[in-house]
Amino acid sequence: MRTAPVSVSPADARIAAKPPLRRFHQASWDEPLLFELSSPGERGVLVPGPQVPLDDSLPAGLRRQDPPGLPELSQLHVLRHYLRLSQENLGVDLNIDVGQGTCTMKYSPKINDQFVRDPGVAELHPLQDERTVQGVLEIIYRLERMLAEISGMDRVSLQPGAGSAAIYTNVAMIRAYFAACGELEQRDEVITTIFSHPSNAACAKTAGFKVITLYPDADGYPDLEALKAAVGPRTAALLITNPEDTGIFNPRIEEFVRVVHEAGGLACYDQANANGILGITRARDAGFDLCHFNLHKTFSTPHACGGPAAGACGVSEALAPYLPRPTVEFDGGSYWLNDDRPASVGKIRPFYGVIPNLVRAYAWIMSLGAEGLREVAEIAVLNNNYLMKKVLEIRGVSAPYAEGRRRIEQVRYSWAELAEDTGVHSEDIGVRAADFGTHYWTSHHPFVVPEPMTLEPTESYSRADLDEYAAILAEVAREAYEDAEVVRTAPHNSTVHRVRPDTLDSPETWAVTWRAYRRKILGE
Amino acid sequence: MRLGLVVNPVAGLGGRVGLKGSDGEAVQARALAMGARPRASERAALALTELRSRLPGDAPPILTAGGPMGADAVRAAGLRPEIVYKPRRPTTPADTVAAAKTLAPLVDLLVFAGGDGTARDLLDAVGSSVPVLGVPTGVKMHSAVFGVSPRLAAEAVAVMAARRARLIDAEVMDLDEEAVREGRVTARLHGHLRVPDVPVRIQQRKTGSSAPDPAAINGIAAEVASRLPGPDLLVLGPGGTTRAIASALGADVPVMGVNALRAGTAVATDLPADRLTELVRSGPSWIAVTPIGGQGFLLGRGNQQISPEVLRAAGPDRLLIVATEAKLAELGGRPLLVDTGDDGLDRELAGHRPVITGRGRSTMYPIH
Numbered sequence: 048m049r050t051a052p053v054s055v056s057p058a059d060a061r062i063a064a065k066p067p068l069r070r071f072h073q074a075s076w077d078e079p080l081l082f083e084l085s086s087p088g089e090r091g092v093l094v095p096g097p098q099v100p101l102d103d104s105l106p107a108g109l110r111r112q113d114p115p116g117l118p119e120l121s122q123l124h125v126l127r128h129y130l131r132l133s134q135e136n137l138g139v140d141l142n143i144d145v146g147q148g149t150c151t152m153k154y155s156p157k158i159n160d161q162f163v164r165d166p167g168v169a170e171l172h173p174l175q176d177e178r179t180v181q182g183v184l185e186i187i188y189r190l191e192r193m194l195a196e197i198s199g200m201d202r203v204s205l206q207p208g209a210g211s212a213a214i215y216t217n218v219a220m221i222r223a224y225f226a227a228c229g230e231l232e233q234r235d236e237v238i239t240t241i242f243s244h245p246s247n248a249a250c251a252k253t254a255g256f257k258v259i260t261l262y263p264d265a266d267g268y269p270d271l272e273a274l275k276a277a278v279g280p281r282t283a284a285l286l287i288t289n290p291e292d293t294g295i296f297n298p299r300i301e302e303f304v305r306v307v308h309e310a311g312g313l314a315c316y317d318q319a320n321a322n323g324i325l326g327i328t329r330a331r332d333a334g335f336d337l338c339h340f341n342l343h344k345t346f347s348t349p350h351a352c353g354g355p356a357a358g359a360c361g362v363s364e365a366l367a368p369y370l371p372r373p374t375v376e377f378d379g380g381s382y383w384l385n386d387d388r389p390a391s392v393g394k395i396r397p398f399y400g401v402i403p404n405l406v407r408a409y410a411w412i413m414s415l416g417a418e419g420l421r422e423v424a425e426i427a428v429l430n431n432n433y434l435m436k437k438v439l440e441i442r443g444v445s446a447p448y449a450e451g452r453r454r455i456e457q458v459r460y461s462w463a464e465l466a467e468d469t470g471v472h473s474e475d476i477g478v479r480a481a482d483f484g485t486h487y488w489t490s491h492h493p494f495v496v497p498e499p500m501t502l503e504p505t506e507s508y509s510r511a512d513l514d515e516y517a518a519i520l521a522e523v524a525r526e527a528y529e530d531a532e533v534v535r536t537a538p539h540n541s542t543v544h545r546v547r548p549d550t551l552d553s554p555e556t557w558a559v560t561w562r563a564y565r566r567k568i569l570g571e
Numbered sequence: 572m573r574l575g576l577v578v579n580p581v582a583g584l585g586g587r588v589g590l591k592g593s594d595g596e597a598v599q600a601r602a603l604a605m606g607a608r609p610r611a612s613e614r615a616a617l618a619l620t621e622l623r624s625r626l627p628g629d630a631p632p633i634l635t636a637g638g639p640m641g642a643d644a645v646r647a648a649g650l651r652p653e654i655v656y657k658p659r660r661p662t663t664p665a666d667t668v669a670a671a672k673t674l675a676p677l678v679d680l681l682v683f684a685g686g687d688g689t690a691r692d693l694l695d696a697v698g699s700s701v702p703v704l705g706v707p708t709g710v711k712m713h714s715a716v717f718g719v720s721p722r723l724a725a726e727a728v729a730v731m732a733a734r735r736a737r738l739i740d741a742e743v744m745d746l747d748e749e750a751v752r753e754g755r756v757t758a759r760l761h762g763h764l765r766v767p768d769v770p771v772r773i774q775q776r777k778t779g780s781s782a783p784d785p786a787a788i789n790g791i792a793a794e795v796a797s798r799l800p801g802p803d804l805l806v807l808g809p810g811g812t813t814r815a816i817a818s819a820l821g822a823d824v825p826v827m828g829v830n831a832l833r834a835g836t837a838v839a840t841d842l843p844a845d846r847l848t849e850l851v852r853s854g855p856s857w858i859a860v861t862p863i864g865g866q867g868f869l870l871g872r873g874n875q876q877i878s879p880e881v882l883r884a885a886g887p888d889r890l891l892i893v894a895t896e897a898k899l900a901e902l903g904g905r906p907l908l909v910d911t912g913d914d915g916l917d918r919e920l921a922g923h924r925p926v927i928t929g930r931g932r933s934t935m936y937p938i939h
């Protein structure tokens with residue numbers, strides 16, 4: 048691999064400057080699967096047998112006939128296995144992780160994890176009497192009030208287990224609202240935009256609505272004329288993200304809300320991209336009836352790959368009766384869970400919310416304060432526009448839609464020109480970047496922008512980080528023009544495991560468990 | 572700016588009678604026998620009339636070929652022709668080539684009226700020695716050298732006359748007409764012509780369409796079926812998407828023609844405009860069309876059988892536009908285009924219309 052020479056100016060000759068392109072080489076362990084490492088009889092922990100005979104105390108349907116098909120390994124072998132795999136990874140704590148598409152994670156402060164591991168949080172049980180969990184109920188209550196303040200909404204629920212769960216909860220509340228008005232049969236359409244968070248269309252469809260999608264106007268902004276053509280007596284709601292996934296802020300957002308309200312519909316704000324507007328704009332001030340936040344992304348909690356993330360729903364007073372139950376209430380003396388909510392859409396998940404993430408988000412907001420939140424947004428926007436300037440200087444990149452205009456907190460770039468010139472595709476560039484110790488991946492659904500690359504620097508990364516990231520992209524683009532083969536055959540210094548996408552096209556061939564792999568791929 | 576004009580009088584003859592092209596004398600004779608009317612000169616005149624209204628002061632003479640190869644159209648538009656080439660009668664592609672060769676050194680822009688076949692003749696005759704621009708009059712127009720409509724071609728000429736357009740190399744594509752009549756679609760790149768770069772007014776090259784995603788097509792077919800009452804007629808324009816819809820509804824139809832279905836059975840295939848008009852007038856009918864991939868043409872390219880008469884008989888509310896989300900994305904935000912040959916109808920169709928993209932899913936998309 049070629050590496051640019053390290054340049055050291057005389058002024059700081061005593062300290063070697065950080066190389067713009069570091070000499071990176073990743074570990075490669077050729078590690079087998081746990082099941083392939085299994086050795087009969089080997090044990091990590093010797094679990095004591097049952098102290099009482101189980102035969103009569105468990106119903107027959109709950110008793111296994113055969114022992115579970117688990118791999119048999121010692122503790123050391125398990126530890127070593129996962130450490131090796133972790134060395135073949137580029138985690139959020141290891142690289143300049145601004146290339147997660149619309150899913151970029153800001154830094155998650157480690158002290159917040161200490162709070163979560165505190166026995167006062169970690170050893171709570173969801174079935175405890177509420178008099179014994181006053182502390183965590185207070186955290187939830189206060190966090191809800193903070194998010195209500197941040198969004199301008201009247202009430203907030205923290206029950207949803209992720210951003211999309213929160214969007215679905217909002218759609219469920221919209222459905223319940225129109226059912227109560229007797230208009231649900233008539234209002235069966237939800238309107239969204241093509242560059243809104245794709246979960247808007249998906250959740251509306253899942254909840255039984257028809258979905259109408261709007262394309263941008265000739266200037267690249269959400270198309271008000273298209274909205275006017277789409278609204279009518281069948282409109283239930285507008286589900287819209289702002290700024291959109293292109294990073295473009297809708298300058299006519301209040302008019303969008305007005306047009307939908309005039310047609311009798313509700314306006315629901317997807318705030319997955321709220322990082323650049325915290326403390327600057329508020330959903331309710333623009334007239335929205337509902338909104339949601341991802342507590343991951345915006346409020347620093349882990350994303351957890353579709354696992355236990357956390358979402359928040361905010362609603363106006365008119366929609367508050369439909370919030371999921373229970374709600375957390377405070378009577379001036381103590382906190383309590385209110386299950387007596389007859390109009391509620393019901394429970395969105397068992398118990399109440401993903402407590403560890405609610406604790407992290409609460410700690411994060413408390414550590415910043417109101418002014419700190421606004422500063423987060425300002426730095427995130429500044430970082431993004433700094434990076435955009437540097438990236439757009441690279442040959443072959445563009446930022447389609449609203450060209451020449453600034454973006455809020457992220458940009459959906461296009462390598463279309465480079466692909467046309469060199470035959471190198473965006474996916475190749477993301478993989479080649481891994482040879483320099485970073486990456487980006489292609490979370491760009493729907494694929495409207497050709498050869499997409501979506502970068503969101505957040506407030507977590509320094510100017511030096513952004514310079515290094517841009518230098519890597521510039522180097523890979525140079526290679527694409529001068530020696531495209533190097534890029535196309537990447538990775539050379541890192542361990543990207545290429546999957547065979549053709550096996551993921553059909554349920555007949557995809558295998559996401561060991562058992563499915565044996566059945567579908569090995570034919571056992 | 573010195574302007575030249577060459578018209579291919581027989582371009583577009585095959586369109587409304589469903590012949591998918593007009594290349595070759597036998598096809599032209601057959602088209603005339605089927606009642607086809609030459610429209611190339613008329614459409615060239617339409618462009619020139621528009622141009623006359625856009626150019627300041629007295630228009631200079633237009634350098635052109637005699638009779639139906641240009642002079643007729645120039646006179647019809649109220650402009651003066653300067654005839655530099657006299658064609659034989661009847662005209663042949665050799666006349667197009669010879670006229671273009673004569674005109675090329677004398678003009679700043681050579682406007683030609685024709686289709687992909689004519690563009691290929693221009694490519695042979697002038698290559699990149701002079702900027703050209705096509706007024707669309709053919710059946711197949713896959714090349715990127717045509718104005719979206721005669722009116723918009725004139726606008727592009729006016730932009731160039733005002734020295735506000737740079738020149739770019741644009742693809743000359745052509746289908747193998749014989750192969751198409753046999754049911755295969757193959758387009759080939761033949762070379763590049765220099766054209767003024769006026770986006771929106773110049774149509775984009777048609778991209779090779781990838782195989783439509785079966786899940787998306789089934790969703791669209793289910794939505795189309797749910798929209799129309801059982802006994803109504805469903806007219807399907809040409810294209811892979813509409814053919815796949817026919818197949819999802821239980822009927823096997825040819826890939827290129829206009830076909831009609833009733834309750835999942837093909838009642839007529841490969842219909843010419845007159846028979847289609849009759850059929851649509853006979854009862855409630857719905858028309859499903861899909862844009863040409865990468866180019867965005869909805870009406871007036873490759874489906875001229877769906878004539879203004881057919882569209883008016885069915886009623887504009889019964890025009891169903893279908894496309895997969897991927898196909899819309901390929902347009903890169905460019906609008907859908909209509910050029911039915913009836914200016915009033917084109918205006919009526921313009922604006923935002925829903926495009927069916929799946930079961931219970933549509934996209935509000937602009938039509939120009």
